[in-house]
Amino acid sequence: xxxxxxxSAIGGCKPDSAICTRGVTRDFTAGQQTITVLHGIDLDIxxxxxxxxxxxxxxxxxxxxxxxxGILWPTLGEVKVFGTDIYDLDDTALVEFRLNNIxxxxxxxxxxxxxxxxxxxxxPLIAQGMDRHEARERAVEMMAxxxxxxxxxxxxxxxxxxxxxxxxxxxxxxxxxxxxxxxEPTAALDxxxxxxxxxxxxxxxxxxxxxxxxxxxxxxxxxxxxxxLMLEDGKIIHDGSEMPEDH
Numbered sequence: 001x002x003x004x005x006x007x008s009a010i011g012g013c014k015p016d017s018a019i020c021t022r023g024v025t026r027d028f029t030a031g032q033q034t035i036t037v038l039h040g041i042d043l044d045i046x047x048x049x050x051x052x053x054x055x056x057x058x059x060x061x062x063x064x065x066x067x068x069x070g071i072l073w074p075t076l077g078e079v080k081v082f083g084t085d086i087y088d089l090d091d092t093a094l095v096e097f098r099l100n101n102i103x104x105x106x107x108x109x110x111x112x113x114x115x116x117x118x119x120x121x122x123x124p125l126i127a128q129g130m131d132r133h134e135a136r137e138r139a140v141e142m143m144a145x146x147x148x149x150x151x152x153x154x155x156x157x158x159x160x161x162x163x164x165x166x167x168x169x170x171x172x173x174x175x176x177x178x179x180x181x182x183x184e185p186t187a188a189l190d191x192x193x194x195x196x197x198x199x200x201x202x203x204x205x206x207x208x209x210x211x212x213x214x215x216x217x218x219x220x221x222x223x224x225x226x227x228x229l230m231l232e233d234g235k236i237i238h239d240g241s242e243m244p245e246d247h
Contacts, residue, residue: 004072010070010236012047012074012085013044014044014081016044016046016047016048017044017045017046017047017080017117017177018045018046018081018082018210018211019043019044019045019068019079019080019081019177019211019213020043020044020045020078020079020080021041021042021043021044021067021077021080022039022040022042022044022077022078023040023041023056023076023077023078023080024038024041024044024064024067024074024076024077024078024079025038025039025040025041025061025073025074025075025076025077026060026063026072026074027075027175028036028066028232028233029173035136036065036171037234038060038063038067038074038233038234039078039233039234039235040076040077041064041234041236042232043209043229043236045068045213046211046227047082047207047208047209047210047211048190048206048207048208048210048211049206049211049212049226049227050201050202050205050206050212050214050224050225050226050227051211051212051213051225051226051227051228051229052213052214052216052222052225052227052228052229053213053214053215053216053229053231054066054216054217054222054228054229054230054231054243055230055231055232056232059231059232059233060233060234061097061215061229061231061235062168062183062185062215064171064231065181065183065213065215067079068081068181068213069081069096069102069104069128069179069181070086070087070094070098070102071098074087078128080102081097081101081102081179081181083180084097084150090096098125099124099128099221100128100175100177101177101179102177102178102179102180102181103124103171103172103173103175103177103179103184103205104172104180104181104182105168105169105172105180105181105185106168106182106183107163107183107184107187108155109165109167109168110168111128111164111167111168112155112156112164113155113156113157114155115245116152116153116154116155117148117151117152117153117154117155117157117159117163117167118136118139118140118143118152118153118220119136119139120156120167120168120171121139121140121142121143121167121170121171121174122135122136122139122174123136123170123171124171124172124174124175125138125139125174125175127174129213129225135174138174139152139170139171139174140152142174143167143170144168145170145200146166146196146197146200147166147196148163148166148167149195151163151167161188162188162189162190162193163190164188165185165187165189166189166193168196169185169197169200169201173201173204173205174202176204177205178209178210178211179205179210179211179212179213180201180204180205180210180211180212181212181213182201182212182213182215182216183212183213183215184216184217184218185197185198185201185214185216186198186216186218186221187217187218190193191220194218194221195220195221198221201214202224203223206226222242222243225241226241227239227240227241228240228241228242228243230243230244
């Protein structure tokens with residue numbers, strides 16, 4: 001996929017936008033066929049809010065958040081994150097921008113199997129150049145907030161799925177990123193643990209200069225959203241503070 005972006009239809013971003021997308025389209029090629037997964041998304045994710053992104057599987061949710069955080073290039077359109085046009089950055093600058101500004105919580109935990117849980121959670125701090133001992137101490141503090149401090153010295157293979165997910169969440173939050181992007185962060189957790197994670201996300205990731213966007217199917221936590229966006233066939237069909245009544 002080339003990096004030719006059509007910015008002809010881009011309008012101004014709102015002043016309080018943490019993420020601003022204009023005309024974001026994403027195509028995938030399957031054999032002779034081109035499939036459009038996102039259709040010209042214009043969206044402002046506001047700082048200071050927890051935004052949920054909901055919709056059926058295949059509606060484009062993961063594709064959209066991947067584009068929002070600089071992992072997947074749009075076919076057309078522009079994405080600004082805290083005022084930076086991330087797809088105008090070269091590869092090295094984009095990696096550095098992600099490292100300094102964005103925390104990721106994805107369905108695949110992507111823990112390093114050969115190091116213990118606290119070292120996994122410390123990875124973003126070490127990548128930023130922090131002393132390894134100090135980074136590990138910070139990571140253990142974050143793990144304590146997630147009730148898994150006692151798992152700090154265990155390898156990922158010694159942890160349950162829910163414990164691994166909380167280590168991944170600690171890793172995403174440990175460097176206090178301005179933007180936290182989550183794909184089903186409560187999927188492997190019971191109701192009480194899921195609530196605790198969502199409360200921690202609000203505490204750490206939502207502030208006047210920060211934002212959090214969460215892809216979720218978990219109706220147990222819908223009431224915690226400041227804003228709910230619903231995607232269907234690559235288009236936003238609902239934008240409000242609650243789920244629509246027919247869903």
